[in-house]
Amino acid sequence: MTGSHEDEELARTAVTALTEQLALTSKPGLPDPSHPDHHTLRWSAKALAPGLAAIAAAARRTGEPTPALRAELGAIARGTEHSVCLAGGGHRGALWTLGLLVAAAAMTPADVLPTAKRLAALPDRGAPRRPSRGSTMSAKYGAQGARGEARAGFPHIRRALPLLTESPASRRDALLTIMSTLRDTELLYTAGPHGLHHVQARAADILSTGGTDTLAGARALSALNTDLHERGWTPRGSATLLTGALFVSALTSQRRGHDPA
Incomplete structure (x- = not known):
């Protein structure tokens, strides 16, 4: 494939990861196909594709993480x-995570997370100075936030990857694995530290039953989903990292498919 075709394929893989995350059902506190905004979220996810392809092209052309590339990627992301x-609307967190991962995949397909870590460590000189919700919660509570997660090499994506298969239960368990330890800044904003700890403990409890493919786990998952929707608590950061894990998992499967027997 030519570079442009490879860049478009990376963008399609990333958008597919996002739409698969959106389509996953029984996600505690998160929108699924029954949500009234689901169609809009799927439609706006497709709008990421041209920007992600441009991010891949810029990264492929540069070949390694540099301050100039980081600035260029930031400008592309803001336009996207x-x-x-x-x-x-929506998908701001997914754009940050997928943008880094797509850029890294364009440069080093077999070493995506370490390369994304190097890229995230570079400053974006053109970034707006105004604080975001996530950065405010990070400063207030000492949580890593999306930037800290990326600069640490996406440890929660690494934790989720071994669990992922095509089955919905494996993907729900991967999400709960992320939720059980992530200091999700969206939850900190809506629920505070006590609410965050409540959600982390409930997610860990479901996993301890054997996961969502067991009767006890499915019942506990349903109860947690009802609880979070009633409280208006949304673990959006965890959903974004599940999207990133689905993308990296898809890349790994594609490489295996291209390997000679």
Whole structure:
């Protein structure tokens, strides 16, 4: 494939990971196909594709993480965020995570997470100075937030990857694994530290039953889902990292498929 075709394929794989995460059912506190905004979220996810392809092309052309590349990727991402807003909005966290992972995959397909870590460590000189919700919660509570997660090499994606298969139960268990330890800044914003600890403990309890493919786990998952929706608590950061894990898992499967027997 030519570079442009490879870049478009990386973008398609990333968007597919996001739409598969959106389509997953019984995600505690998170929108699934029964949510009234599901169609809009799927539609706006597709608006990420041109920007992600441009990110891949810039990274492939540069070949290694540099301050200039980091600045270029930031500018592309901000333009993409505007396009996504016009298509219905959402996915800001997914754009940050998938943008880094797509760029890393374009440069070093077999070493995505370490390369993404190096890229995330570089400053984005053009980034707006205004604080985000996530950065405010990080400063207030000492949580890593999305940037800290990336600069640490996405440890929660690493933790989720061994669990992932095509089965919905494996993907729900991967999500709960992330939820059980992630200091999700969205949850800190809506629920505070006590609410975050409540969610982490409930997610860990479900996993301790044997996961969501057991009768006890499925019942506990349903109860947690009801609880979070009633409280209005959304572990959005965990959902974003599940999307990243699905993307990296898909890349690994593609490489295995291309390997000679």
